[in-house]
Amino acid sequence: xxxxxxxxxxxxxxxxxxxxxxxxxxxxxxxxxxxxxxxxxxxxxxxxxxxxxxxxxxxxxxxxxxxxxxxxxxxxxxxxxxxxxxxxxxxxxxxxxxxxxxxxxxxxxxxxxxxxxxxxxxxxxxxxxxxxxxxxxxxxxxxxxxxxxxxxxxxxxxxxxxxxxxxxxxxxxxxxxxxxxxxxxxxxxxxxxxxxxxxxxxxxxxxxxxxxxxxxxxxxxxxxxxxxxxxxxxxxxxxxxxxxxxxxxxxxxxxxxxxxxxxxxxxxxxxxxxxxxxxxxxxxxxxxxxxxxxxxxxxxxxxxxxxxxxxxxxxxxxxxxxxxxxxxxxxxxxxxxxxxxx
Amino acid sequence: xxxxxxxxxxxxxxxxxxxxxxxxxxxxxxxxxxxxxxxxxxxxxxxxxxxxxxxxxxxxxxxxxxxxxxxxxxxxxxxxxxxxxxxxxxxxxxxxxxxxxxxxxxxxxxxxxxxxxxxxxxxxxxxxxxxxxxxxxxxxxxxxxxxxxxxxxxxxxxxxxxxxxxxxxxxxxxxxxxxxxxxxxxxxxxxxxxxxxxxxxxxxxxxxxxxxxxxxxxxxxxxxxxxxxxxxxxxxxxxxxxxxxxxxxxxxxxxxxxxxxxxxxxxxxxxxxxxxxxxxxxxxxxxxxxxxxxxxxxxxxxxx
Numbered sequence: 001x002x003x004x005x006x007x008x009x010x011x012x013x014x015x016x017x018x019x020x021x022x023x024x025x026x027x028x029x030x031x032x033x034x035x036x037x038x039x040x041x042x043x044x045x046x047x048x049x050x051x052x053x054x055x056x057x058x059x060x061x062x063x064x065x066x067x068x069x070x071x072x073x074x075x076x077x078x079x080x081x082x083x084x085x086x087x088x089x090x091x092x093x094x095x096x097x098x099x100x101x102x103x104x105x106x107x108x109x110x111x112x113x114x115x116x117x118x119x120x121x122x123x124x125x126x127x128x129x130x131x132x133x134x135x136x137x138x139x140x141x142x143x144x145x146x147x148x149x150x151x152x153x154x155x156x157x158x159x160x161x162x163x164x165x166x167x168x169x170x171x172x173x174x175x176x177x178x179x180x181x182x183x184x185x186x187x188x189x190x191x192x193x194x195x196x197x198x199x200x201x202x203x204x205x206x207x208x209x210x211x212x213x214x215x216x217x218x219x220x221x222x223x224x225x226x227x228x229x230x231x232x233x234x235x236x237x238x239x240x241x242x243x244x245x246x247x248x249x250x251x252x253x254x255x256x257x258x259x260x261x262x263x264x265x266x267x268x269x270x271x272x273x274x275x276x277x278x279x280x281x282x283x284x285x286x287x288x289x290x291x292x293x294x295x296x297x298x299x300x301x302x303x304x305x306x307x308x309x310x311x312x313x314x315x316x317x318x319x320x321x322x323x324x325x326x327x328x329x330x331x332x333x334x335x336x337x338x339x340x341x342x
Numbered sequence: 343x344x345x346x347x348x349x350x351x352x353x354x355x356x357x358x359x360x361x362x363x364x365x366x367x368x369x370x371x372x373x374x375x376x377x378x379x380x381x382x383x384x385x386x387x388x389x390x391x392x393x394x395x396x397x398x399x400x401x402x403x404x405x406x407x408x409x410x411x412x413x414x415x416x417x418x419x420x421x422x423x424x425x426x427x428x429x430x431x432x433x434x435x436x437x438x439x440x441x442x443x444x445x446x447x448x449x450x451x452x453x454x455x456x457x458x459x460x461x462x463x464x465x466x467x468x469x470x471x472x473x474x475x476x477x478x479x480x481x482x483x484x485x486x487x488x489x490x491x492x493x494x495x496x497x498x499x500x501x502x503x504x505x506x507x508x509x510x511x512x513x514x515x516x517x518x519x520x521x522x523x524x525x526x527x528x529x530x531x532x533x534x535x536x537x538x539x540x541x542x543x544x545x546x547x548x549x550x551x552x553x554x555x556x557x558x559x560x561x562x563x564x565x566x567x568x569x570x571x572x573x574x575x576x577x578x579x580x581x582x583x584x585x586x587x588x589x590x591x592x593x594x595x596x597x598x599x600x601x602x603x604x605x606x607x608x609x610x611x612x613x614x615x616x617x618x619x620x621x622x623x624x625x626x627x628x629x630x631x632x633x634x635x636x637x638x639x640x641x642x643x644x645x646x
Contacts, residue, residue: 025446073429131624132634134374134429135570138563139613146613150606271433308555310444317380317438321416324426324434 002330003278007287010276010322017322018315027307035304036297036312046296048182052254054292055184056081056263058191059246060270061277061284062198063119063239067133068279069202069211070231071218076122076137077243078267079144083118084111084244085251086148089258092174093156093167100173104252107174108190111248112241118144119240120233127229133236141267149260156258166259176253187249191285194242198281211235243267264295264309272320291316347595349475351588353549356482357382357541357558359583361565363493364537366574368414370497371530372510372637373421375414376432378538379562380439385409385542387443390455390553399458403543410539411532413439418531422524425641440556450553457547458482480548482540486580493576506530510635513642523642538562567616573623574635586612 019029039046060077067074088107095103118140125131149165158168178185202208211231214221218228246266251258273291277283298312361378368375375381385406393402417435420426463477463484476487497503505526508516513523545561546553568586572578589612593605624634 021442022445027445073427075429075433125621129621129625131621132639134376134639135566135620136617139567139617142560142563142567142613143610146606146610150604153606154604268433268437271430272437275430308444308448310441310555313437313441314445315441317434317436317441320430320434320437321420324420324431325424328424328426 003280003283006323006326006330007276007278010319010326011290013322013326014315014319017318021314027305031305032301032307032311035300036294039300040293040296045182046300048184049296049299050289050293051184051188052182052292053295054288055187055191056246056250056266057269057273057292057295058188058195058285058288059242059249060266061273061288062191062195062270062281063243063246063267064270064274065277065279065281065284066198066239066242067123067235068274069208070214070228070235072123072126072232072235073134074119074122074137074236074239074243075134075271076119076140076240076267077246077270078263078265079137079141080115080119080240080243081247081250081263081267082141082144082148083240083247084115085247085258085262086144086151087111087114087244088248089151089156089167089170089251092170092252093258096171096174098173103173104176107252108245108248111244115244115247116237116241119243120237123233123236126236127232148258148262152258152260158257164259167257169257170252174252175256176249178253183254185249185253187245187253190245190249194245195281195285202281243270269295269316272316275320276323343595345471345475347588347591348584349478350591350594351584352476352483353479353587354590355580355583355587356486357545357549357561358565358568358586359486359580360489360541360544361538361562362568362572362579362583363489363576364534364541365565365569366534366572366576366579367493367497367506367530368534369569369638370510370574370635371506371527372513372635372640372642373418373527373531374428374432374639375417375435375531375534375538376429376566377413377417377435377439377562378541378565379558379560380435380437381410381413381535381538382439382542382545382558382562383443383556384413384439385539386546386557387447387450387553389543389547390447390450393455393457393547394450397456399456399547402457402547403540406539406543407536408539410535410537410542412535414531414535414538415528417535418528421641422527422531425643428639428641436562444555447553447555451555452552454552455547457551482544482548490577490580497576502526502529507635509642510637513637517642517644523644527642538565541565564612567613570620570623571612571616573619 022029022032040050041047063077064074087110091107091110122133122136125136126133152165152167156167158166176185210226214228214231221228251262255262273284273287277287294312298309301307301311302309388409389402389406392405393399417431420431421428458480461481466477467473505521509523509526517523568582572582593608597605
């Protein structure tokens with residue numbers, strides 16, 4: 001309940017505050033927010049584009065949320081997404097003759113394994129040596145993005161692409177099915193199922209209970225006989241695997257090939273989404289949809305008002321600030337300042 | 343060839359060094375500022391705007407430093423007084439800065455700015471090796487030569503520097519001895535913001551002399567890596583920045599020469615090195631000053 005009030009308050013405040021920034025710059029804030037929200041949520045096509053944007057954000061939000069349950073910060077969803085995309089593309093490019101029923105599960109599986117290993121590195125380093133996971137996952141982002149750049153500029157580059165940094169198109173067997181006539185695809189359903197499953201694990205299993213104990217204090221958990229190190233590693237593996245799925249479904253269903261710039265900072269947006277949702281998997285769905293709408297609105301701002309896409313980042317950034325500020329005043333009443341919880 | 347790479351690397355190193363140097367002070371005091379990228383972007387744009395309106399790049403630099411301090415103030419208050427998660431606040435700062443600079447700079451994209459040019463030092467510039475390497479640059483580079491010993495002295499030989507290091511290691515113990523933990527942390531964060539602002543201004547009005555959307559291009563995040571790489575030490579930050587800068591200068595040259603090695607794989611090197619250094623530092627030197635400041639990332643909550 002606290003989270004809902006807090007999130008709504010920060011949304012309202014961020015819209016007011018960004019209006020104060022837009023006005024002196026000669027932009028009509030009403031027009032801006034009308035363009036963003038009316039088109040993203042107002043008609044069928046606009047809403048379908050919102051859902052398309054929300055799909056990778058949903059995965060990335062979950063990828064940040066799961067490690068947060070045991071108190072880890074996964075900044076690396078962006079990199080895990082790229083690793084997943086590369087793995088899925090590798091399968092699609094080198095086994096083009098498989099049937100869809102085998103090819104797509106293999107692509108998604110390869111992405112999860114690759115992303116899980118990538119995220120797992122940070123988990124192992126944290127669990128065994130105490131290395132700061134924020135820094136390791138942040139570095140991992142650069143390495144993974146550069147690796148994808150290397151692939152699409154070098155060994156996997158399509159010779160027929162006239163210099164564009166991209167691979168050849170996937171065969172139709174590697175394209176994830178779309179739902180109806182829209183660009184909304186099966187990835188959405190996978191994400192929704194994942195969110196519900198994670199909620200069930202967190203809510204009704206002893207795993208969820210153990211994670212809550214570890215979050216409040218790893219030492220206490222150790223006294224209770226919980227091997228918190230194993231949880232550090234596995235939450236990072238599962239988080240990495242989910243972020244990787246974001247990359248896999250995005251290139252399979254939307255791009256149809258691997259190229260550079262597949263993600264408009266979905267991984268970093270996932271951090272905001274997870275925080276706004278209080279790291280709650282079902283709330284992540286709603287917040288991802290809302291933020292997806294904002295981002296889809298950013299495209300409309302560009303097309304219709306000639307404003308840069310990044311204008312929506314002002315709203316997003318302020319929203320995050322107000323969430324953090326509000327979190328203090330909410331949690332102060334509950335307990336003496338725990339840093340992370342909202 | 344080597345001199346040219348190192349001299350080019352030095353210029354590329356300036357924004358990395360300035361931002362990372364400021365971050366050293368912030369992190370040494372226990373506050374991680376992940377938002378350098380956002381500060382640098384906003385400052386880079388403000389520097390261009392002010393330089394264009396006032397006609398003097400000096401005012402551009404001053405305004406950029408002011409903007410850096412202002413944004414760092416937001417981050418500092420939210421993290422130090424409101425105990426917010428520092429990583430989260432930093433991400434918010436990146437996102438906000440990216441958006442604000444893109445919107446405000448919309449009509450300035452690509453336009454040239456009358457910035458600060460090269461200013462070779464008379465006589466010294468003709469010395470063999472040292473001249474072309476160190477003394478044929480812009481004034482900001484020379485300012486850095488002063489900044490290195492100055493910040494070293496500030497951190498290790500002044501009362502304030504001692505307090506910064508103390509509150510970063512053990513704020514409760516520092517508080518007992520009468521240090522005002524929060525104010526020391528805030529001043530360190532503000533210094534970091536000012537230097538990040540200068541770094542952003544260097545990029546726009548000295549290095550490239552124009553404004554482009556998102557022109558900082560990840561340098562704010564690289565600076566964070568650099569701080570770890572240099573184990574939170576101002577002097578090592580300089581040489582680390584130079585190494586990072588030289589790698590990017592070398593990469594451009596290799597590309598121009600049509601070398602076989604992939605520039606993207608080469609660009610990974612600094613990050614791989616950083617992880618290696620971080621792992622080594624945490625593993626071998628857990629309780630030494632060379633390692634991570636012990637209370638980094640943790641809010642100080644006074645108990646009475």
